[in-house]
Amino acid sequence: MTFTRRSLVLGAAAAPFAVPAFAHAQAWPNGPVRIVVAYPPGGSTDAIMRIVQPGLQQRLNTTVIIENRAGASGSVGTGAVAKSPPDGNTWLAVFDNHAANPFVMPNLPYDTEKDLDPVQLLGTAPYLISTGKGKPYTTLADVVAAAKAKPGAISYASVGSGSVGHLAMALLSQQAGVRLVHVPYRGGGPAMNDAIAGHVDLLVGSTALSMPQVTAGNIRAIAQTGKERNPFLTTVPTVSESGYAGFEAYAWWGIFAPAGTPKPIVDRFAKEMAECLRDEKIAKQLIETQQVTLALGGPSQQRDFLATQMKVWGKVVKDNNIKADQN
Numbered sequence: 001m002t003f004t005r006r007s008l009v010l011g012a013a014a015a016p017f018a019v020p021a022f023a024h025a026q027a028w029p030n031g032p033v034r035i036v037v038a039y040p041p042g043g044s045t046d047a048i049m050r051i052v053q054p055g056l057q058q059r060l061n062t063t064v065i066i067e068n069r070a071g072a073s074g075s076v077g078t079g080a081v082a083k084s085p086p087d088g089n090t091w092l093a094v095f096d097n098h099a100a101n102p103f104v105m106p107n108l109p110y111d112t113e114k115d116l117d118p119v120q121l122l123g124t125a126p127y128l129i130s131t132g133k134g135k136p137y138t139t140l141a142d143v144v145a146a147a148k149a150k151p152g153a154i155s156y157a158s159v160g161s162g163s164v165g166h167l168a169m170a171l172l173s174q175q176a177g178v179r180l181v182h183v184p185y186r187g188g189g190p191a192m193n194d195a196i197a198g199h200v201d202l203l204v205g206s207t208a209l210s211m212p213q214v215t216a217g218n219i220r221a222i223a224q225t226g227k228e229r230n231p232f233l234t235t236v237p238t239v240s241e242s243g244y245a246g247f248e249a250y251a252w253w254g255i256f257a258p259a260g261t262p263k264p265i266v267d268r269f270a271k272e273m274a275e276c277l278r279d280e281k282i283a284k285q286l287i288e289t290q291q292v293t294l295a296l297g298g299p300s301q302q303r304d305f306l307a308t309q310m311k312v313w314g315k316v317v318k319d320n321n322i323k324a325d326q327n
Contacts, residue, residue, distance in 0.1 A: 028088045028265050032063040035091045035255075038077030038098075040070040040187075044208045044290060045095045045253055048122065051285065055276035073097055073162060073324045075108055078256075082110035086260035091269065092116065096164040096252045097324075099309035103317035104162035104324035112310070118302035119255040120270040122277065123292040126226030127165050127249055128210040128236070129156075130219040132198040140223045140242040143202065147178035155181040156202035157191040162324030165204040167313050168225055168249035170320045175244050195219055206251040207233070207291035225249040232291050252309075253292075254302050270298050 033056075037046045049066050057064045069077030074097055081092040102112045110116070131137045137146070147154045158166040161184045173180045183200050185191035188209040195203035196218045203210070203219065207230065213219045221236045227248050229238060239247040255273060257266055274296040277283060286292040295301065316322070 028262075028268075029060050029062045031089060032065055033060060033089055033091070034065045034067055035093055036077045036081050037066060037068050037093045038070065038074035038081075039068065039095060041068050043095070043188075044206065044251070045093050047290075048253055048286065049093050051282055052273065052276040055279060055282070056272060059272040059275065073101055073105060073160065075101055075105060075110075078116070079109040081256070081258055082115040084258045086117075086258040086262070088257070088261055088265035088269065090258060091119065092256040094254050094256065096250065096309070097162065098254065098256075099306055100162055100164060100167060100313045100317065101324065102310065103314045104322055113306075115259050116256040117259050117261055117266060118299045118306060119257050119266050120273055120299070121295040121297050121302040121305050122253040122255065122273075123286070123294040123296070124226075124250040124252045125207045125291050125293065126224040126230055126233075126238075127168055127204055127251060128207055128214070128221045128233075129169075129223045129225070129239070130195065130203050130205070130210055130214060130221045131201060132195055133218060133220055134198050135201055135220075137201070137222055138220070140237075140239065143222070144176045144178055147173075147176070147180055151179050152181055154178075154202065155183050155200045156204055157183045157185055157195055157200040158204050159188050159191055159209075160184050160186065160324070162317075162322060164249060164251065164313065165206070167316045167322065169204050170322060171249070171316045172239060172244065172247065174316075174319065175247065192219075208251070208289070211289075211291060230291050232288070252305070254306070256302075266299060 035049055037049055039045050046068060053064050053066055069080055074094060078092060081090055084090040102108060137143050156169055166182060169180060188205055191203055192213060194200050214221045223239050223242055224230060224233055224236050225239050277294060277296060
């Protein structure tokens with residue numbers, strides 16, 4: 001091959017544009033790494049991030065800061081990350097309502113699919129439909145029969161309007177041909193308290209929220225929303241088994257980055273996060289206390305999963321004209 005003065009000049013001019021992404025990835029991390037949790041402290045997303053924080057710091061050899069930026073169903077923290085520089089120093093940890101927000105909150109300050117790059121689907125868990133121990137319902141069929149006998153008389157609590165638990169119950173009501181009264185709460189604690197006290201007939205909550213009270217005998221689980229029975233809930237039938245074939249709804253946790261974050265950085269962050277969660281003690285804690293089924297796939301799995309969730313819940317929102325809580 002013959003090199004001319006012109007080819008050498010052109011090659012030198014192009015080189016600076018080809019190197020930065022690779023060089024930046026090689027140098028990363030070059031300072032503290034911030035994970036924005038788009039919810040208040042104490043929730044499941046916050047808990048998972050704080051569980052992995054020490055191991056992630058060790059693996060990345062830098063300080064990892066967990067920052068809670070709550071508000072507007074997670075959209076405040078999500079919007080802040082979407083507007084952050086795509087340099088690998090800012091990441092977003094979200095819960096399942098991330099997929100529903102574009103439909104229940106049409107004026108979001110970001111585009112869920114365009115302004116954020118998927119990094120990792122951490123895991124999933126079923127929701128539980130439960131009832132207070134003083135209530136007469138022992139199966140989902142009992143609930144449906146009561147709702148048909150007295151339309152609008154059966155109530156259920158959720159952690160908020162537009163939450164996936166709320167949307168799952170709206171979908172179930174639609175498929176069963178009944179009208180259940182939704183009672184939204186600002187969080188799982190108040191919803192659980194009223195379910196235990198019998199102020200509402202049912203509660204739809206994640207396994208992390210519900211299992212401690214099921215185990216204590218304060219509430220009774222009557223159905224779970226996963227495709228198959230959770231290993232820790234083998235006596236509780238799925239909604240699909242209860243007469244609504246194909247019904248699925250999951251709590252899930254995921255990681256995203258500002259759009260344009262270099263792929264080598266995204267891949268390394270996903271790899272190190274997965275290794276932290278695969279740690280025997282951490283995995284055991286998440287599986288046994290929150291019934292999480294770890295996924296730990298890369299960006300493509302998170303992208304495909306998000307697209308599926310948006311398709312399912314977007315239709316439910318439209319069919320039922322659901323709006324989110326703005327707090």
